Amino acid sequence: MAILEVKGLRVYFETVRGSVKAVDDISFTANEGEALGIAGESGCGKTTTALALMRLIPKPGRVVSGEVRLNGKDIMKMSEAEMRKVRWKDISIAFQGSLNAFNPVQTIGGQIVEAIRTHEDVSKAKAFDRARQLLQSVGVDPGNADRYPHELSGGMKQRAMISMAMANNPDLLVADEPTTALDVIVQAQVLKLMKRVQSKVAMILISHDLSVISEICDRVAIMYAGKIVEFGTSEDIFSRPAHPYTRGLLSAFPSVSGEKKHLEAIKGNPPDLLTPPSACRFHPRCPYYKEKCSTVDPPMIEVSPKHFALCHFAGEI
Amino acid sequence: MTLARYIARRTLYTVILLLLIASFNFWLFELIPGGPLQFLSGNVKSAAQLQEYIRFYGLDKPYWVQFADTVYNTFTFNFISNPHFTSFVSQRPVVDEIARRLPNTLALLGTATVIELVIGVVLGTYAGSKRGSKFDITTLSTSLVTQSVPTFWIGIILIYVFGYTLNLFPLGGVADVNAPTDFIGYSLNVAWHAVLPVATLVIFLFGGTLLTMRSVLIDIMTEDYILTARAKGLTERAVIFRHALRNATLPLVTIVALSLSGIFGGAVITETVFSWQGIGIYLLNSAVNADFPTMNVLFYLIAFATIIGNFAADVMYALLDPRVRV
Ligand SMILES: Nc1ncnc2c1ncn2[C@@H]1O[C@H](COP(=O)(O)OP(=O)(O)OP(=O)(O)O)[C@@H](O)[C@H]1O
Ligand SMILES: [Mg+2]
Numbered sequence: 063m064a065i066l067e068v069k070g071l072r073v074y075f076e077t078v079r080g081s082v083k084a085v086d087d088i089s090f091t092a093n094e095g096e097a098l099g100i101a102g103e104s105g106c107g108k109t110t111t112a113l114a115l116m117r118l119i120p121k122p123g124r125v126v127s128g129e130v131r132l133n134g135k136d137i138m139k140m141s142e143a144e145m146r147k148v149r150w151k152d153i154s155i156a157f158q159g160s161l162n163a164f165n166p167v168q169t170i171g172g173q174i175v176e177a178i179r180t181h182e183d184v185s186k187a188k189a190f191d192r193a194r195q196l197l198q199s200v201g202v203d204p205g206n207a208d209r210y211p212h213e214l215s216g217g218m219k220q221r222a223m224i225s226m227a228m229a230n231n232p233d234l235l236v237a238d239e240p241t242t243a244l245d246v247i248v249q250a251q252v253l254k255l256m257k258r259v260q261s262k263v264a265m266i267l268i269s270h271d272l273s274v275i276s277e278i279c280d281r282v283a284i285m286y287a288g289k290i291v292e293f294g295t296s297e298d299i300f301s302r303p304a305h306p307y308t309r310g311l312l313s314a315f316p317s318v319s320g321e322k323k324h325l326e327a328i329k330g331n332p333p334d335l336l337t338p339p340s341a342c343r344f345h346p347r348c349p350y351y352k353e354k355c356s357t358v359d360p361p362m363i364e365v366s367p368k369h370f371a372l373c374h375f376a377g378e379i
Numbered sequence: 380m381t382l383a384r385y386i387a388r389r390t391l392y393t394v395i396l397l398l399l400i401a402s403f404n405f406w407l408f409e410l411i412p413g414g415p416l417q418f419l420s421g422n423v424k425s426a427a428q429l430q431e432y433i434r435f436y437g438l439d440k441p442y443w444v445q446f447a448d449t450v451y452n453t454f455t456f457n458f459i460s461n462p463h464f465t466s467f468v469s470q471r472p473v474v475d476e477i478a479r480r481l482p483n484t485l486a487l488l489g490t491a492t493v494i495e496l497v498i499g500v501v502l503g504t505y506a507g508s509k510r511g512s513k514f515d516i517t518t519l520s521t522s523l524v525t526q527s528v529p530t531f532w533i534g535i536i537l538i539y540v541f542g543y544t545l546n547l548f549p550l551g552g553v554a555d556v557n558a559p560t561d562f563i564g565y566s567l568n569v570a571w572h573a574v575l576p577v578a579t580l581v582i583f584l585f586g587g588t589l590l591t592m593r594s595v596l597i598d599i600m601t602e603d604y605i606l607t608a609r610a611k612g613l614t615e616r617a618v619i620f621r622h623a624l625r626n627a628t629l630p631l632v633t634i635v636a637l638s639l640s641g642i643f644g645g646a647v648i649t650e651t652v653f654s655w656q657g658i659g660i661y662l663l664n665s666a667v668n669a670d671f672p673t674m675n676v677l678f679y680l681i682a683f684a685t686i687i688g689n690f691a692a693d694v695m696y697a698l699l700d701p702r703v704r705v
Contacts, residue, residue, distance in 0.1 A: 116610055120601075121511075149612035157610075162603040167625050167701060176621070177611045210701040 064131075065234050065264050066092040066115070066153075071128030073107070073114050082335045084110040084123065086288040092234060097265040099279030099296070101272055101311070103332050106285045108268045109158055112236045115266075116153060117145055133233060151181045154227040156220075158238035158268075163223055164211035170197070170222050171207025177229045196225040200255055217248035221255060228259065235259065236266045241274055253277060272315045276300050284308045287333050287343040294369035304363075304371035306379065307344045342373065350379050385697050393690045400682045401453040405446050407678075408671045418669035419467055435462050436672075453679050464672050468665075473676045476661065481643075483553050484657030487573055487650070488642035491580035496638055498581065499588025500631065506589065507596025508619050519593070522586030534579045534652035541575060548575050551654035576653040580646060588634055595630045599623045632695045640688025644681040 073085040085107045092098045100108050113119050115130055117137055130137050132152055137145060157163040164173055174193035175186060184192075194204035200221040206214060214222065220240060227235050240256055241249040256278055259265065269275055275282055275296075282299040284292040284307065292305040303309045310328035330347040333339055339346050345355035354374055363376040371377075408415055416438060423429045433439050437448065449463055458464045458474045466473050502522075506515040525533075542550045549555070549572050558568040599605065600623060608622045609615075645659030654660075658677065665673040 113606075118606060118609055120606070146612040146614065149610055151612065155610055157603060157607060163607045165604040165608070165622050165626070167628075167699075168622075173607075176613075180612050180617075212702050 063094050064091045065094050065133060066266075067129070067131040068111075068115070069129040069131075071111070071114060071130065072126040073110050073119055073123055074126050075123040077122060077336075080336050083288050083338060084335055085114065086338075087128075088283075088285075088288075088290045090283050090290060090293060092264055092266055093281075094233075094264050096280040097260045097267055097278050099275035099282040100266060100268045100285060101270060101275050101282060102285035103311075104270060105332055105335070107288045107335075108270075108285060109238055111285075112155060112238050112266070112268060115236060116149055116155060118149075147181070150177055150227075150232065151230050152232055153234045153236065154230065154232040155236040155238065156223045156227040156240055158242070164219065166211055169208055169210055170214065174207070174222075174226045174229050177226055181230050192229070196229055197222060199228075200225040201251070215248075217244050217252065220244060220248075220252055224252075224255065224259065228263065232263065234264045234266065236268070238268045239270070240267070241269065241271065272300075272311065284311065287338055288335055289343060289372060291344065291372045292370065294366075298366065298369040302366070302369070304365045304369065304376045305344075305373050306348050306350050308371075310347075310349075350375060382697055386694055389690055389693045393686055396686055397683065398450065398454060400686075401450045401679060402446070404453065404675050404678050405449045408675060409442070415671050418671065436465075437463065449675070453675070458676060464676055466665075466673050467670045468668050468673075473673045476673065477658065477676065477680070480657050480661050483655060484645045484650070484659065485642060486569065487576055487655055487657060488580065488646060490573065491577045491584065492638050492642050494577065495581045495584040496588055496635060499585040500592050500634075502585075503589040503592025504596055504619070504624065504627070507593035508600055508615075508623060510597050510600070515593075518589060522589045524586075525582050526586030526590070528583070530579055530583045530646070530648045531652050533582050534576070534649055537575045537579055538652070548572075551652075553656055572653075572655075576646075576649050576655055579649050579652070583649075584638075588638070591630065591634055592627070595627050596623060599626050602626070628699055629696055632699065633692045636688040636692035636695070637685070640684040640686075643684040 068091070069089045071085055071088050072083070075082040075084055088107075088111065090098070100111065102108055110119065110123070114125055114128075115132075115137075117125070117130075117140075119125060125138060128138065132148060137148060140148065164170065168176075171190055171193045174196060175189040178184060178189040178192060179186070182189075190207065194207050197207055198204045202214075202218050202221050202225065206218065206222070211219060224237065224240065227237070237256065237259075241252050244252060253274060256265075256267065260278055265278075267275060267279055279296055281295050282293070283290045284299065284305065286307050292299060292303065292308045294304075298304075299308060300312065303312055307328070314328065328347055333343060333346070340356055341358055342348070342355045342360045345351050348355065352374070358374070360372050360374045362370045362372050364370050365377040373379075415436070416433070419429075419432055419436070419438075423432060437445055440448075448461075452458070452461045452463060459472055464473045465471065466476055469476060502518050506512075506518045509515050538550055541547045551572075553572055554565065554568045555572075558565055605618060605622055608618045613621070643658070645657045645662060647659040647663050649655070650657045650659035651663065662674070662677050664670075665677065
């Protein structure tokens with residue numbers, strides 16, 4: 063069953079230079095018991111998408127249009143008070159990097175307790191016990207509950223953040239780049255943790271690291287310049303990529319399939335979202351470019367059941 | 380670094396700074412062309428009396444003796460028994476003169492500072508947390524204006540409107556000549572006289588506090604942990620009080636410590652406009668009369684209050700910030 067349905071979501075940042083179309087008409091669903099991966103280059107709108115799911119887009123950004131249905135209810139139509147009840151209880155987020163996501167002048171335990179007590183009527187002592195258990199469950203010594211964020215290492219903070227995100231047993235957990243900015247060994251530990259978390263709760267995992275996504279996610283959305291350009295099962299995306307951008311991305315990550323491949327980066331740079339390229343946003347960098355690509359908006363083509371690609375020539379190339 | 384070591388180091392710096400100021404004050408008056416002697420001689424009638432004064436102030440002793448004497452006695456606050464700190468003008472110990480005026484200044488500036496801080500901090504916090512709102516723009520532009528208008532102008536306008544035209548408050552002075560002598564009666568009379576000068580200072584001062592507090596809040600509201608707090612489903616009130624303000628305590632401590640240490644120096648212009656017999660007017664008169672011993676003590680006390688205020692802020696920082704505290 064779909065926990066989350068996003069339809070036609072657009073988020074623009076109204077800057078002095080014009081609107082930055084950070085998320086431009088994207089649709090996807092996340093299902094119960096599944097992990098959905100969102101991958102794409104830096105600046106393609108992954109974090110913006112995640113924040114929109116909690117209606118936390120910072121100024122000068124705004125949701126221009128779109129529906130975000132969480133358990134069937136459109137959060138864009140909720141009052142601020144209703145929205146507060148949804149946050150962390152129904153959907154929570156482990157923030158990117160998580161380096162400054164904890165308040166520096168409050169203890170880790172205190173901040174987890176705050177999350178619990180905002181949504182549940184439990185005593186401080188009980189909530190604190192739970193905070194300690196949560197820390198233990200992510201492999202952080204519960205003694206750290208009494209410590210301040212700066213006393214924890216980056217990896218410990220990232221785990222603590224994940225444990226805080228699970229504090230209210232949300233229906234959906236969004237993890238934004240949980241392994242970025244960690245060294246390889248800690249990365250592997252957090253990855254293992256994410257796998258365990260994934261078995262308990264529906265998850266959206268955001269990463270620009272395809273190997274992380276391929277290890278954990280059941281389904282994958284590939285984003286490019288504010289659009290979802292390909293959407294399908296991990297199997298579809300990694301074995302039968304249909305969009306030229308996905309192919310380019312995969313060949314830039316040799317470790318995904320295990321076999322040694324010629325490492326070729328995609329030529330050119332990601333576009334400026336103030337003035338994105340016309341029609342297909344990938345056309346200036348696309349090796350299969352045809353004239354149509356710069357004049358006609360590409361359709362979402364279902365190349366095989368439930369496997370979509372935003373390309374005129376999906377399935378042909 | 381442990382807390383004790385941190386405090387020990389700050390104490391050492393503070394002591395060194397105070398010694399430097401005490402020495403600077405000595406040389407400042409020695410180096411003025413003519414030196415103390417020239418100004419002292421203006422107040423005496425006969426050559427014999429001048430000789431007596433020279434001996435009294437120790438001006439016949441070698442420089443280094445005078446220097447050591449002044450610095451030592453200033454640093455140890457030994458103002459009373461020491462003839463160095465006798466006013467050229469009134470021939471009374473400077474401390475006595477200060478003690479007579481300090482309560483007036485403390486009453487005026489203490490009240491004004493507390494009110495100014497409360498208004499500035501509350502409005503600044505609110506404006507900063509709602510950046511770009513109507514409230515923010517209104518308070519921002521208001522405080523930019525009030526902050527740049529000179530105090531004598533504010534004072535004169537207030538006197539004209541509320542004192543002269545509406546006749547609600549006295550035009551100046553600390554208390555009426557025929558004010559009641561009992562404590563409560565007298566205090567009420569002083570309070571009535573203080574309304575306009577306090578208002579003048581509040582109007583002039585609150586803008587600075589507001590602007591500082593506003594920019595502190597604006598910085599904090601863009602921090603990641605504020606986003607986390609909102610994501611947890613906290614109300615905006617809880618976000619501001621539990622997360623933003625707790626991180627604003629450090630800058631707030633500085634604002635408060637520096638404002639409070641400023642109340643000892645008096646407010647020269649406001650006190651003059653309202654003929655408020657405080658430290659500010661006294662400082663002005665001492666400068667006009669070249670009353671060196673008085674200026675020496677006043678300069679030192681004002682610097683002392685500021686330095687101690689800074690020191691207190693530093694120690695509070697260490698006690699409040701878990702990143703410094705060990
Ligand atoms: N506050 C803002 N003001 C203006 N533009 C913004 C703002 N926040 C984000 N953007 C723009 O929106 C686009 C998407 O940003 P977003 O943070 O969602 O990218 P991302 O995919 O998460 O990248 P990364 O992998 O680096 O985290 C970027 O082009 C960025 O410049
Ligand atoms: Mg991001």
